[in-house]
Structures are given as C-alpha cells and as structure tokens.
Amino acid sequence: QVQLVESGGGLVAAGDSLRVSCAVSGRTFNLYTMGWFRQAPGKERDFLAAISWGAGIVYYADSVKGRFTISGDYAKNTVYLQMNSLKPEDTAAYYCAADTRGRYNSRRTVDGYDYWGQGTQVTVSS
Numbered sequence: 001q002v003q004l005v006e007s008g009g010g011l012v013a014a015g016d017s018l019r020v021s022c023a024v025s026g027r028t029f030n031l032y033t034m035g036w037f038r039q040a041p042g043k044e045r046d047f048l049a050a051i052s053w054g055a056g057i058v059y060y061a062d063s064v065k066g067r068f069t070i071s072g073d074y075a076k077n078t079v080y081l082q083m084n085s086l087k088p089e090d091t092a093a094y095y096c097a098a099d100t101r102g103r104y105n106s107r108r109t110v111d112g113y114d115y116w117g118q119g120t121q122v123t124v125s126s
Contacts, residue, residue, distance in 0.1 A: 002026040002098045002115040009094060009120030017084045020120055022096030024077040030100040033107050034079045036070060038092035038122075045095065047108045049081060059107060086124045093119040 008020040024031070035050040049070035050059045058070050069082040079096055097113035106112030 002028065002030070002100060004096050004098060004115055004117035006094065006096050006117040006120040009122045011123045011125065012086055014086060014088055014124055014126050016086050016124070017082070018086060018122060019080055019082045020094050020122065022079040022081075022117055024079065024098065027100070028077050031098055032102045033099040033104070033112070034070075034072060035097045035099070035107060035113055036068075036079070036081045037095045037097060037110065038090075039095065039119075040092040043092075045110050047110075048094075050107045051079065061108070083122070086122075088124045088126045091123050093121050095119045 003025045005023045006020060012018050031053040033050050033052050036048040037045045038048055039045040047061050048064050049068055051070045051072050053072065067083065067085050071080045096117045098115040099113045101114055103112040
C-alpha cells in the first residue's frame with residue numbers, strides 16, 4: 001500500500017507561480033514512477049508530468065512543457081510540481097499518482113498508476 005497526500009494548492013493570479021507537493025508514505029520501495037495529473041470540472045483527468053523514481057528521468061505533456069517542472073526529494077519521499085506563468089485555464093484539481101507495477105508504457109495515462117492522492121485545488125484568477 002502507498003498513501004499520497006497533496007498540498008500547496010490555492011488561489012493565485014494569472015502569471016503567478018505555485019508549487020504543489022505530494023507526500024508519499026507506505027511501501028515506497030515499490031515505486032517506479034510518480035506522476036501529476038489535473039482535472040477540471042466536467043473534463044477528463046489529464047497527464048501533466050512524471051518522474052521515474054530513483055532515476056529521475058522526467059516526462060512532460062506538451063501543454064505544460066517549459067512552464068511546469070516535476071522534481072522528487074527521495075529523502076523526504078516527496079514529489080513536487082513547480083508551476084510558473086499560471087493561466088486561468090490551469091485552474092483544476094491537481095492529483096499525484098504512483099505506479100508500483102512498472103507500467104512504463106502507460107506513464108502518460110491514468111491507467112499507468114495504481115495509487116492516487118485526494119487532490120489539491122489550484123485556482124488561477126484572470
């Protein structure tokens with residue numbers, strides 16, 4: 001079992017930066033990939049970024065490449081998503097996810113992850 005707890009969401013203005021965090025606990029030695037997704041009301045959950053746990057290889061959705069940065073602190077078992085130049089369309093609930101099955105080919109989809117956090121809301125005002 002792996003538990004994920006996101007934090008750091010909030011209300012910001014367009015152009016601002018925000019960092020959301022995901023604290024990982026439980027069987028962390030089983031982690032292959034950590035990912036960040038977001039979901040706006042009435043829309044599907046979209047992939048944003050992923051990091052291979054341990055190797056540190058990162059992957060990004062084209063929509064956020066250059067604005068968002070994923071990183072991991074292995075000592076703290078925490079994954080971060082730094083978001084810069086935020087836009088109103090970035091408003092969504094942000095979720096972190098963990099893959100403990102090695103589903104590398106699915107890291108950009110929700111099917112690639114078997115544990116999810118409860119989400120943290122990010123609202124960007126215009």
